[in-house]
Amino acid sequence: MHEALAGFGDRMRSLAVFYPVFNLQQARKYPEYDRVALGFGVLLFILESMLLGRSGCEHRDVGRFLRQVVEETYGHRLTEEEGLEMAYFFLDALRNDGHPFEFPFRDLETGVDAACKFTLVETASYEIHGKVLFRLSSEGLDLLFKTKEIYKELRITILQLLFRQQVEKGVFQEALRTVDNMLVQVRELHEDIRRLRQRILRNVGQITVADYVALVERVHEQFKREKETFFFLRGLLEETQKAYRQRSLTDNERQSFDLLVQVAGRLDLVINEHNSLFSRQLDLSSFLEEAMLESLAHTFRTRVNFEREFVDGVLANTPDLDVLRQILHPLWVCRKNKYFNVMKALDSQFVGMENEGMAEGQVGPDVTEMERQAERDRLLKEQRDARYRRYIETCFRPLWEREAYALKDALDLLAPEEYALLIGEAEFYPFLVQLHQMGVWPLVVEEEVAAKIIDSEGGNLPYLFVQYLRRHPELRDKKAVEVMASREELALANGYRVTNYRFRITELPAPPGAPAAQEV
């Protein structure tokens, strides 16, 4: 064997993960587009959703992504339906219609035929009503990382190095991306352990004790090293934040500091995930012992081929109906028999419920009804928030061009139908009162303060205002706006009378304040 061929099998396995992507060019569908590019784009899109910390993305997200890319690249506007169709095509192709990809090859090192099986996209979770979330499999992630030349075992370490450099150089925007990337890598380690658990669960025989010990040792060493580095990085961030806090900051520096606070928050998240990984891998050892015992029993089990033995058996013998019921019966949940006790009539009963449509015999809280109520509450909150967003936009719109104005100026900018809608909404008036009660509204988002303002059920104005400022970062130059009452009354078209509030650009209060926040 030529020494150039050492490790040939592993290299071929590394190469194999690319073939499904190139294979897309052979498909008959969508010849007008570059299917390799679009397929690769779909993989990158799934990676992007993982980087954003989402648990996965679904068919419709991929459909929307493809519509956007096709429109931007080819100028073709696809309908939502066509986008979804295209998502089905690419997701089917990249998942090989549900089968793992198989790549056979001749191993030139050993001289025998070999094959590798892999998947690129896997199911992250199922949700009720048939929504399925996808994420990249380990091989899928490998493929994308190979296009950036980073090896799997070293990914977290390399990202840690990169992160350190970025913090030291003060490029926090890039550090933020790196820390998100680290989170994906740590979660991928979680997944590795989950997959190992599943392999053990399904066939402990495939995992030898030596394999297991080697894995635990490798993982343990790797964790220890990474944990020490995380500890160091957290210290580095604390030091950097301290240095910022000790001096007065220019606008640019304040922006950097805000980013730094975000980076620190995300790093904490990564460290927490990493620590839980540490405890989970210890838990794996007892799990394995148990699975090994179970494997003794497994050796006595036989194999089943449902197609050959059952389906073909049924076709050949055409058994009667009951036989099929008996074959499938063990899969179903046991039928529960419920019996009526006549003494139930003497149980304590809900009274005064006749008019509320409570079903007969129903005495506890109805879970379905509670779910419906929660859904109704969620929708109401969404509608209320949308209205408040509109009020904020309306009241602060003149701020873009003027240093001072009155409520009337803001209302004059509305189209007649917008004006009629707004003054007819009862919530607009308490909104104005809240606006005034707050006095000075900072137009600069302090990340430390913003982190404590949460999206809440009621009284959500501070949160929505922070969201407004995030959408309009250019307002930060104006520092703050003060809302003051005036003696002048404004007569609205519907006959209502309100104070013609005054709005004025002002300095940030010292120490820097924020809208009354609901702290976590």
Add this chain to the structure above:
Amino acid sequence: MQEVYKAESVEQALKIFLELVKKGEIPAGSDDLLRVYKTDPEVQGLLTNVFEPLAEVKILETPDRLFLSPNTDNKVFGYTNEQLRQRLKFDNNRELYMGYFVMLSLLAMFYGSETMEEATRTYVTVSTLEEFITGKLEGLAAREDLRDLEKELEYNLVSSVELWRDLPEYDQTLVRLRGSKNNRVSFILKVCAFLQEEGLVVVAHDREIYVTEKLHQMVRKYYSDGGRKEQLLGLIRKRGE
């Protein structure tokens, strides 16, 4: 020799059994019942030697959960064909037979190889399953003794072949596919909706069918037991002899 059990063990065993009857499974962390089952030989013995044979059930143990499976002809916890017809909203036994065949075919799509270690695929589209079933039934329809078989039994697979053949593959006019059974795709979705209620599959977009870990474990635990498999295959062969 008469066996004597501690009152505490009987209480624990009954708790486990009732929880299994109520929910069909006991995952790790649920009131420590899984740990009790795994670590207390007396409790496990009671369930295996007393509860299982009397209640005609089988407790399937995996490292991280327990499942309860009714035996093939369980009179207390099992379903009759009539009850299943009601649950699946089928009008007659011809449809029910076809429903069973769809379920078996679905299992064949995932567990069609000799290995039980991994399902052979991660999902199957409804159209692929429809093609598989149609292909299998066409083979049966070509048999020369078809008419004799049909006369012999009122309801069997032969009678369902006609039912399947008469259904169009797909009905584009339907808004809610699984609400109907007037085409093959809807018929499959209807069966899958029942399996989804049982926690055995997940159907996405009325297009893709995924099997759950629960189904995987149950298939692996129940059907790969040599004795049980032979018993079931024996039932099938009895007709052919």
